[in-house]
Amino acid sequence: MSTYLIGDVHGCYDELRSLLGQVAFDPQQDQLWLTGDLVARGPDSLEVLRFVRSLGDCVRLVLGNHDLHLLAVYAGISRNKPKDRISPLLQADDADELINWLRRQPLLQVDEEKKLVMAHAGITPQWDIETAKMCAREVESVLSSDTYPLFLDAMYGDMPNNWSPELSGLARLRFSSNALTRMRFCFPNGQLDMISKESPESAPPPLKPWFNIPGPVSREYTIVFGHWASLEGKGTPEGIIGLDTGCCWGGTLTMLRWEDKRVFTQVSSRESEIL
Ligand SMILES: Nc1ncnc2c1ncn2[C@@H]1O[C@H](COP(=O)(O)OP(=O)(O)O)[C@@H](O)[C@H]1O
Secondary structure, eight states: OOEEEEETTTTTTHHHHHHHHTTOOOTOOEEEEEOOOOOOSSSOOHHHHHHHHHOOOOOOOOOOOHHHHHHHHHHSSOOOGGGGHHHHHHTTHHHHHHHHHHHSSEEEEEEETTTEEEEOOOOOTTTTHHHHHHHHHHHHHHTTTTTHHHHHHHHHSSOOSSSOTTTTTHHHHHHHHHHHHHHEOOOSOOOEOOOOSOOGGGOOTTTTEGGGGHHHHHHHEEEOOSSGGGGOOSSSSSSEEEEBHHHEEEEEEEEETTTTTEEEEEEEETTTOOO
């Protein structure tokens, strides 16, 4: 039995199947962790969701900002942007089932035996593991309830950007979903900066990538994340692993085998279409 962790799939169905084919992935024996953003930008978001859902219990995934955005578009709350290429998914006969399955997926995965944590964007240095679990659970519980459109409607926006246990209601949920699915840079005190998107080297001081600010979770756990394709999987400290290598932009899809830390890659098969 092996545990495979794959970065943001973003609708790259063919590459996902090829990558799993490289290791003869066996859903009966192996486990598959996915860093979220299963959908949008790439060509086959519908097939990705159908396939991942069909794998059943061997999958441990987390939701990314594009997955949340899809939920909002399907609920009629946000606009379907053509560059996301999700129209076939929105119009599919099984869209209801897929969306209802997706919204019941977690925002955080923790494996205490492996001392492994995964969230789409990472773990804010302002949280310890218990806070991270609590905040993820709060968002998950709203998303899986019947009132989930109320959260999706309030989810957009960058504030509040500073964690406090006093945060409550929709502001608290917005902080948590931003921290878990959109974070890149932080101020030295761990406060989120939701604006900068440049490379770590060109970020305006005093901003730093979240993973360069020591926090209680990174001291105890390996943290796996996706979201930040321009890192190309590089530049993180030991014990923090970025797996998004921009397959939907013509890069590669990257997979880590946990047990021996071997890395497998699959080159985008649609480079010419994208450029
Ligand atoms: N709280 C939020 N505020 C703004 N955008 C959000 C939020 N949650 C999800 N999104 C979605 O995340 C996506 C961000 O796209 P973009 O800014 O291009 O960044 P990325 O590099 O993650 O693709 C958009 O589809 C946007 O609608």
